[in-house]
Amino acid sequence: MPLSDFHGNPDVVRTAREMLAHDRFPHAVILSGPTGSGKYTLAQMIAKTMNCLERPTSDGLPDFCGRCANCIRIAEADDLEARFAEAVEVRENLRDADKRETRILVQTHPDVTVIPPDPPQMLVKVDQVRHVIHEIYYKPVEGRERVYIFSDADFMKEAANSLLKILEEPPEFATIFLLTDNPSALLPTIRSRCMHLRLSPLSSSEVEQYLEKYRPEWKPRERELVSRVCGGGLGRARTFDLAAYLAARQDALTMLAPALRSGEHSDLFRVTDTYRAGAEGKAKTEQLVRTLYSLLEDMLFLKSGTAELVRNQDIQAELARMAESVDFAWIVAAVQRLGEVESGMRRNLLRSLALDSFATSLER
Numbered sequence: 625m626p627l628s629d630f631h632g633n634p635d636v637v638r639t640a641r642e643m644l645a646h647d648r649f650p651h652a653v654i655l656s657g658p659t660g661s662g663k664y665t666l667a668q669m670i671a672k673t674m675n676c677l678e679r680p681t682s683d684g685l686p687d688f689c690g691r692c693a694n695c696i697r698i699a700e701a702d703d704l705e706a707r708f709a710e711a712v713e714v715r716e717n718l719r720d721a722d723k724r725e726t727r728i729l730v731q732t733h734p735d736v737t738v739i740p741p742d743p744p745q746m747l748v749k750v751d752q753v754r755h756v757i758h759e760i761y762y763k764p765v766e767g768r769e770r771v772y773i774f775s776d777a778d779f780m781k782e783a784a785n786s787l788l789k790i791l792e793e794p795p796e797f798a799t800i801f802l803l804t805d806n807p808s809a810l811l812p813t814i815r816s817r818c819m820h821l822r823l824s825p826l827s828s829s830e831v832e833q834y835l836e837k838y839r840p841e842w843k844p845r846e847r848e849l850v851s852r853v854c855g856g857g858l859g860r861a862r863t864f865d866l867a868a869y870l871a872a873r874q875d876a877l878t879m880l881a882p883a884l885r886s887g888e889h890s891d892l893f894r895v896t897d898t899y900r901a902g903a904e905g906k907a908k909t910e911q912l913v914r915t916l917y918s919l920l921e922d923m924l925f926l927k928s929g930t931a932e933l934v935r936n937q938d939i940q941a942e943l944a945r946m947a948e949s950v951d952f953a954w955i956v957a958a959v960q961r962l963g964e965v966e967s968g969m970r971r972n973l974l975r976s977l978a979l980d981s982f983a984t985s986l987e988r
């Protein structure tokens with residue numbers, strides 16, 4: 625997908641491309657916007673456009689080809705979640721002494737580095753910024769521009785101060801992106817040294833339009849459900865596994881049912897029994913937990929009279945019945961217990977048992 629196909633926020637994208645065309649792209653940019661507005665996608669696209677070997681144009685403005693060696697290698701980091709998980713796993717397998725000294729970075733092209741927040745605190749640490757300081761002043765190796773993308777610009781204090789040193793004197797051939805959904809959390813001294821590009825959230829109807837193009841096999845009702853469940857996140861919406869979601873939702877409803885009617889457990893155990901150990905079971909359980917959250921949230925929306933926020937609108941009548949039979953405290957407690965199931969999963973406790981105890985604990 626070329627830069628000209630970036631969905632939403634056409635004015636911001638045009639501004640960025642005009643600056644590229646005139647070789648006036650700033651050295652430090654805050655790219656803000658809510659989750660799903662495409663901050664990371666846009667930063668990656670600009671990094672490709674800066675370094676593309678073919679340098680095509682579209683609509684008279686710079687774009688990238690998507691097939692040259694630079695574009696291909698930068699694109700390997702498009703799936704940041706996967707690259708991040710790999711980097712974390714590599715570190716997990718190191719000896720303890722090395723583990724402490726290894727910071728999470730994603731670098732699929734020598735001139736383009738993504739700096740995600742470092743777990744478990746999920747903050748950018750000073751050693752990550754030091755890595756950037758260490759290499760940013762060397763000229764690009766295979767591209768024209770060194771690009772550093774802080775995918776979630778949430779810094780530890782010392783890291784923010786180190787970053788400030790770079791921003792005071794950035795080299796000619798480098799661009800730093802700070803991606804955030806909350807720009808006011810950045811230090812004022814950082815903000816004042818960056819240009820600020822703001823991406824607005826996409827409306828449900830914009831997401832539905834987008835899905836009409838990329839998932840034409842879905843019915844309008846299904847597109848509406850997906851756009852609501854994904855909260856305006858295009859990448860998530862396009863790759864959404866609707867069948868898996870609907871299956872998980874059916875299971876989630878079965879799990880919540882005995883809590884509301886009390887008594888019959890055989891359905892519940894039949895469902896939880898299908899959530900097994902292993903990688904596949906883990907993904908399936910995570911999906912179920914996410915779906916349970918979304919149903920409980922919808923019940924809260926219904927209870928608080930904000931039905932327009934309900935995401936699972938296609939089963940709203942059923943959710944309304946469920947919401948009526950419980951009170952706020954019950955839903956809040958259920959959300960809390962679900963959090964416990966999640967932390968149990970991180971500690972690798974047996975999944976089906978955790979799910980059973982979650983469901984049975986909901987009974988009044």
Ligand SMILES: [Zn+2]
Nearest residue numbers: 676689692695
């Ligand atoms: Zn290219």
